[in-house]
Structure formats: C-alpha cells, structure tokens
Amino acid sequence: MKYTFDNSGVSQKQASVVGLPDAELGAEVTFIRTDFKGWMRESFDLLPHQDQQLDIMPADFTFRLANAIADHFEKRTMVQFNKETRANENSDDLKELILFGLDEITFTLTSTPSVLVPELAIFIRYKQNL
Template structure:
C-alpha cells in the first residue's frame, strides 16, 4: 500500500524498510540507488504537484539524495525527515529541500579511506508563491 508523502507516511515507510530481511533490504537499497524517482512513485501516493516537483528535480541532486538515503537504510538507520504541511495538500507553493549530514570521507596517507555516515536530515520547507 502506498503511503502519503507526509511525516507519518515517510515514518511508516522507513520503519518497514529498515526492518526488512537482509535480501529484501538489499533489493530495496539497490532500487533506491538505481531509480530513486521510480521508487518514490511506487512507495508514495503523490499529489499532482508533488509528482511535478519530483519530475523536475535535477539528476545530480536526485543521485546524491538517493545514495545518502540508501546508505542509511543499508545500515538500518532511519533518515530524520520533516515536511511542513499546509491545509491544501496539493499546494503549488515552491519548496526548499534542505539536506544535512551527507557522508564524510576521511583519508590518511598509507591507509584505507574511511567513510563516516552521520545522521541524515531532510527538511522540506514551503515558500510563499508570489
């Protein structure tokens, strides 16, 4: 069943995703990395404006976001997510998508690079349409 793309829907999806058996989680993570927009469409019941905003999201940004989310799920870590809400669910208002906590790679000469996976936080903030 598809979830609404709101705080409660994202929380339910995350809880069920990170609880999947290892093989199913690996398949889900691979899907997120290979077709993030398709994964979002399959998992969430999007309003027309949400669909349009997803469609115009730049590919490089989409890939970074997909890999950051997939990395957390692979470690069975949820993503902090907060989406401001409006009375009108299908709002045409512009939104900022703010990401905090991308991976940090550290390399010390003579050793293997280490990757620190900090908490990832996603905040969707509305702007007023003028």
C-alpha cells in the first residue's frame, strides 16, 4: 500500500513499520538503509516533482537520513515529521528540508565507537520564490 506524502500518510506508514513483526521490520530497515529512494517510491504516492527532488538529493545526505530513520525504526520509535501544506503542490516555491538530531558518534581510545541516536525530527517547509 502506498501512502500520501503528507503528515497523515507519513504517520500511517511509520506506524505500520514500527508495528511489523521482527523479521519484516528487519527487512524494511535493510531496504531503507540500502535503497532509501526506492523505499520512498514504494512507500509513498509521490507527485512527479517530489520524485524528481528525490533524484537530486545528494548521496551523503540521503545516506545519513536513511540511516537515522532506520535507526529509529529498529528501536520501534517513530520520527517526528511535519510537512507544510500548500494549496498548489506543483508550485515552484523553494522547499527546505530541515533535520534535527542526526546520529552523533563518540570514539574513546581503546574502545569501539558508540553511537548516540537522539530524537530525529524532519520538517519540510516552503519559501516563496521571488
């Protein structure tokens, strides 16, 4: 089932993922980590411009975002998500994707790195293109 890419649809998708049995959750998390853009396309009914925006996301940014989301789902926690709504979704206004709480890695000599996974928040907002 594909969900709408809005606050309600993302919330429904997240609830369905964190509620999966362990084996299915593991497969979903692996899909997110290895093919985030494919997971987005399979999970959400994206508009053509949203699909194009996925294509132009830088690889490093996509990698970090995918792993942060997957880390939360592995712990069966949902990600805070808020996407502004607009009357005309096909407008060419500038879109900002703002992330708070990406993973922090701490390394102490003679130990293995530890990863702190803070609460993740994703906000999508629009700036009028002048």
